[in-house]
Amino acid sequence: MPARARRAAAVVAVLGVPPLALTALGAAPASGHGSMGGPVSRVSQCYAEGPESPESAACRAAVAAGGTQALYDWNGIRIGDAAGRHQKLIPDGKLCSANHAEFKGLDLARADWPATRVHSGSYTFKYRVTAPHKGTFTVYPTKPGYDPAKPLAWSELDLRHPVATVTDPVASGGFYTFSGTLPERSGRQLLYAIWQRSDSPEAFYSCSDVDFGGGRTGHTGTAPAPAASVPSDRQIADGADRSAMRHHGHGGDATAIPARQPTTKSDAPKAAGASDHLAQTGASSGTSYVAVGGAAALALGSAALFLSVRRRAAGGTHRR
Known part of the structure; x- marks a missing residue:
């Protein structure tokens, strides 16, 4: 796995993003076969x-x-x-x-x-x-x-x-x-x-x-x-x-x-000798990293919201 992908995966793991979510976000579809x-x-x-x-x-x-x-x-x-x-x-x-x-x-x-x-x-x-x-x-x-x-x-x-x-x-x-x-x-x-x-x-x-x-x-x-x-x-x-x-x-x-x-x-099918670039399976590496980054950002936002709610709840308890 490339270094950037490992770092992104580590961030996702720390933030608690499930592997399934990572897969769904990182695997953009490619055309037929x-x-x-x-x-x-x-x-x-x-x-x-x-x-x-x-x-x-x-x-x-x-x-x-x-x-x-x-x-x-x-x-x-x-x-x-x-x-x-x-x-x-x-x-x-x-x-x-x-x-x-x-x-x-x-x-x-x-x-x-x-x-x-x-x-x-x-x-x-x-x-x-x-x-x-x-x-x-x-x-x-x-x-x-x-x-x-x-x-x-x-x-x-x-x-x-x-x-x-x-x-x-x-x-x-x-x-x-x-x-x-x-x-x-x-x-x-x-x-x-x-x-x-x-x-x-x-x-x-x-x-x-x-x-x-x-x-x-x-x-x-x-x-x-x-x-x-x-x-x-x-x-x-x-x-x-x-x-x-x-x-x-x-x-x-x-x-x-x-x-x-x-x-x-x-x-689409072509005659022999066609020179168009071959479509590759899945998303490009750049797309994958963007997807991982998006997942990390989403998880970070969720974590921040969770902590904020806990602080407010705790504050209300102390006031009583």
Whole structure:
């Protein structure tokens, strides 16, 4: 702990401020956490198209099913107390929403979700992050024969052979970048990413549609889906103040989403190579010290008032 923080904490301890009050005052919220940016996740794709009037039929259907707010909250598909219990907490058919009603539009089973074109072999994943945490990223592919026109079930994922697993990658330029190897596949598939924090039971989830080519577009005979894209800087700026997501601390109730709060331009998903500064978890050190100082001042004022009342009471007794 920095020296100034130790001194502030000592002052608070002497004045009798409870640790809980210190925590509440010192931990200002930071914006959401993240989603897969390469290959782009469904929620990031639909946000890029424009929450109020998406271009693709799949994203329009997602908005019709769950509303536009889910897209503005693109970086918050999460479970606060997951602790690795992903299959227990998320039922079949609700993997892309992580079983949250707000994001139910992302679970729609259809073969025309915009897809990133990929090929078997090495692949560089880019996870857009707005609040960095220690933890492990694991990306699972769907099995051969996957049908995008059917609800996604855990049994459709090759859980024994993830295409990428990395612990505590270094964030740079707003992304966690890590390498993996895509399996031999053809046609449309899906990559399911789980980011399980190690400093909290909280976990984040995302579904990325990919197209390996050389196969059917799905078992429905539909035309090839449009290529996936990422949000532009203008789209990010235009939607920044619409997000309801804030930093949820270290594993709070997954359903306790705070009231809408403004976010910054850096909070939205971007194409690889974006240079905006990465939003950090919690308040800055300066903010924390100000909060501690405020708590100390409050406690000092309370103590002074208490002593004043005691003196007056004592004086009244002596006069009798």
